[in-house]
Amino acid sequence: MSFGPVVRKEIRSYFNSSIAYIVTLFFLLFGSLWFLYLQRFLYQNVASMQGYFSIVPIIYILTLPAVTMRTWAEERRRGTDEILLTLPFKEWELVVGKFVASFLLLLLIAALTVPLPLTLLPLGDFQSGPILGEYLGMILLGAAGLAMGQFVSAFAVNQITAFILSVVGLLIITLADQVNALVNLPGWLSGVLNYLSFRFHFTSFDKGLIDSRDVGYFVVVTGLFLYLTSRVLLLRKWR
């Protein structure tokens, strides 16, 4: 794996700079508080994790940009991109290396949420299908968000700008389908908004359905943003 060293370096940076700990802590704390305290899961008498996973897209809006904001903006501010881009890597190898590192962090966070369903399972008659589907959706949605965040970081001036722009971008693309709940749009337009929305594609996973169209959507979005990021890097050389 030619980009292996990039993955290792990025992961070291995440943990040495403590960003990994902060993001993980925020994710776990916010999710659990929402589910157990605000949604009062234990009083609702339903054996479903839907309440937990429905908040995941919202937590992502704040956490994914924190993971990706540094990827390129910080390299450029410190001048280390001059080292990175003059090492014998192709642009896409750097982009994929950075993406894989952030994706591994996402998997770690997902793994750390597992104790929650595990402790709840004995309390009622849960179905494992929906929970597994929800995990798959959570991971695919996260991957798309991370790819988008890296793309934003590639042209942002600094990491704060990258963070804010990614939050705004994720907010729009995640909740695009909510416009339909507010105003009555013509059918085709509401269809487009639904189709673009991260949350819309996530809802079927939430119901325990694995629809190849939704899987395909997230995979394509992830690939597209990674491709665009490597184009931005190449374009910068021409400036």
Add this chain to the structure above:
Amino acid sequence: MIEVENVTKLYGEVRAVDGVSFRIGKGEVVGLLGPNGAGKTTMMRILTGYHLPSSGRARINDYDIYADSVAVRRSVGYLPENAPVYDELTVGEYLEFIAGARAIPRPERAERIEEASRTCGLGSVMEQTISTLSKGYRQRVGVAQAIMHSPEILILDEPTTGLDPNQIKDMRRLLKELGNTKTVILSTHVLGEVEAVCGRVLIMNKGKIVAEGAPDVIAGKLKGKPRFRLEMRAAELGKADLLAAKFVAEVVSLSRGEKGHYTAELITTDERNSGELLFDWAVERGYKIISMVPVGMSLEEIFSQLTREAGE
């Protein structure tokens, strides 16, 4: 072997590098000298594949910098300006990343890291986080990074900037050592550095190469004519009075202070004993010299003079 043909780089309207051509043979140590903004850094960025030229061609070991960019980067070690490093990593972690990125086979890695850190004197700080290091050590980490894969060609952008005199001495010794086995291009705006380590000098100004040659020849040209700042007390003194002396070539400035206190800056024609001549001349005329200081030309003046000469 580095061949550059008619390379131009535009940043918007600005011509950072303007029709530059040169050739550097295997094993040469070449200094790229010029004032800030002359285009040295841009030229190096083009050779290392960080930027692409707007027009022109460049080849390193017969690899084209555009078409075979990755092959070019494989044979080059690069220290960018200000030696950027990953603050949050330790020196060891960073060098390990570089060794991996340079595709050094796993069994050899430890040895190569050890070798690079020994050459650059990093043994005692391998476990330290880079953000805690002094400027001198950061610079050495940057050099260690550049020589990790023992590249044939080293491109070093201002390797001694920001170092204290002792560190500069160490760095020059290191550069000389590296120059024995590698092709080296280093940029600087310090004339003495070029004389100390380089076999050949290219002088850049405003994006162009304005002079080229052996360092001692270039240094002779660059030192320029002797120049003095004089403070004198005199009853009356005009430019014409100063120019009346045979050995005064040019009066750069003349100003009058209180009580017949004059300050003048002159360029003299005589290369050897113009100080003596000036002194005798003042005594003869009854001027009282308060101070007389030889001044060097500033690098900017020298470069603009060289540019004018190149244009003529």
